[in-house]
Amino acid sequence: MMNISNADRAHVLVEALPHIQKYAGKIMVVKYGGNAMTDPELKEAVMSDVVLLTQVGVRVVLVHGGGPEISALLEKTGKDSTFVNGLRVTDDETVDIVQMVLAGKTNKDLVKLLQQKGALGLGLCGIDGKMIMAQQMDPELGYVGEITHVNTDVILDSLSKGYIPVIASVAGDEEGNSWNVNADTAAWKIAAALKAESLINLTNTSGILRDVDDPDSLIKTLRISQAEQLIAAGVISGGSIPKAEACIEAVRQGVRKVFIIDGRVPHSMLIETLTDEGMGTMFLEG
Numbered sequence: 001m002m003n004i005s006n007a008d009r010a011h012v013l014v015e016a017l018p019h020i021q022k023y024a025g026k027i028m029v030v031k032y033g034g035n036a037m038t039d040p041e042l043k044e045a046v047m048s049d050v051v052l053l054t055q056v057g058v059r060v061v062l063v064h065g066g067g068p069e070i071s072a073l074l075e076k077t078g079k080d081s082t083f084v085n086g087l088r089v090t091d092d093e094t095v096d097i098v099q100m101v102l103a104g105k106t107n108k109d110l111v112k113l114l115q116q117k118g119a120l121g122l123g124l125c126g127i128d129g130k131m132i133m134a135q136q137m138d139p140e141l142g143y144v145g146e147i148t149h150v151n152t153d154v155i156l157d158s159l160s161k162g163y164i165p166v167i168a169s170v171a172g173d174e175e176g177n178s179w180n181v182n183a184d185t186a187a188w189k190i191a192a193a194l195k196a197e198s199l200i201n202l203t204n205t206s207g208i209l210r211d212v213d214d215p216d217s218l219i220k221t222l223r224i225s226q227a228e229q230l231i232a233a234g235v236i237s238g239g240s241i242p243k244a245e246a247c248i249e250a251v252r253q254g255v256r257k258v259f260i261i262d263g264r265v266p267h268s269m270l271i272e273t274l275t276d277e278g279m280g281t282m283f284l285e286g
Contacts, residue, residue, distance in 0.1 A: 015275060019274045020057070020274065023053070023056075023058045023197060023273060024056065024057035024058065026058065026059065026196075026198075027061060027159070027191075027194050027195070027197055028059065028060050028061070028197060028198050028199075028200065029063060029187055029191035029194065029196045029198070029200070029255075030050065030060060030200045030269065031064075031183060031188075031199065031201045032064040032110075033064060033067075033183060033184075033202060033203070033263070034202060034264070036202045037064065037065075037202075037263075038068055042263065042264065042266060043113065045267050046202065049270050050114065050164060050269075051114060051117045051164075053270075054119055054164055055119075059159045060164055061159070061164075061165050061167065061190065061191075061194065061196075062167065063167045063169065063186055063187040063190055064102075064106065064110065064166065064167070065102065065168075065169050066102050066106040067088070069101050069102075070088070070098055073097055073100075073101055077097070086239070086242070087137075087141055087144050087182070088141075088144070089140070089141055089144070090143040091142045092143065094142070094143070095142070095143035095178050095179070096178075098143075098170060098178075099127075099170050102168035102169060103123075103125035103170050106168065107124075107125065108123050110123070110166050111166050114166070120162055121166050122158050122164065122165055123168075124154060124155075124168070125167065125170040126168070126169065126172060126181065126186065127170060127172040127178065129151060131154050132147055132149075132150055132169075132171040132181065132190075133147070133173055133174075134146055134148055134171035134172070134173060134181055135173060135179075143177065143178065143180055144180050145173075146181075147171060151193075155167070155194065169182065169186040171186075184201065184242060184246045185246060187199060187201070188246045188247070188249055188253075188255070191250050191258075192253035192254055195255075197255075197256055199255050199257075199258045199259070200259045200261060200272065201243060201247065201259060201261070202262075202263030202269070203262065203263055204262075204263065204264060205260065205262060206261075206279070207219065207220075207280040207281035208281040210235060218280075219281050220278070220281060220282065221281070221282050221284060222281055222282070223283075224247075224251050224252060224284070224285065224286065228248065243260060244283075247260060247283040251283050251285055257282055257283070258283040258284075259272055259280050259281065260280050260283075261279055261281075262279065262280060265279070
């Protein structure tokens, strides 16, 4: 950065201006996870990006999980982590730990980071204000929830008062149960309910690749019909399928632009949203 001339700095700001104007006053939901959540330097970069976007008028909502942190605490308590089709089997003791980790330490650490950078973070989880309601997905999985409803009142109220909502992916129900819900699903359902301008998924991949062994085969723009064809053809496979399906559903439910970007790259959110070139894969209608 020290080698960049003042003229180059000015050019970057001028290039960012139309993008800032496009997003000003609009809601952007960010699904935060992967390396960007566990690497301290990347975490600092993500929080800086969120604060900067907020300062230029974007209404950012941060949705997070915390699988590694949950696994670490379960290990300390002598409990094994068991997964079925990528979902953590969650008994009554495990769901308490999930709530403790996600709605507790993980959530509040993110709030503290935002506030250290001069923003007003507000830590929430899906239980607050009946924001995310769920029901049991499969008895075999225990307290793993399938989201049935999203109530945006608390989120919109927080945004209207200048807070950045930081939402942990724990849901509730009318009987007082807590549910471990998938953070990718929570993020797209929240984005759809908010009629967000965009949803950004920070992942450990550069986006959707035509050839998983060729990083230069990145697909920059995908219509949802094309994405469905790529899933059917096996081009999108493995762990990329649920992320792509979440993006497809978000677009189908009214989110205008949905991105999968590489959270391992510092400031990838700013590169995607405030530059002409961008990065990652953008999902669109059609």
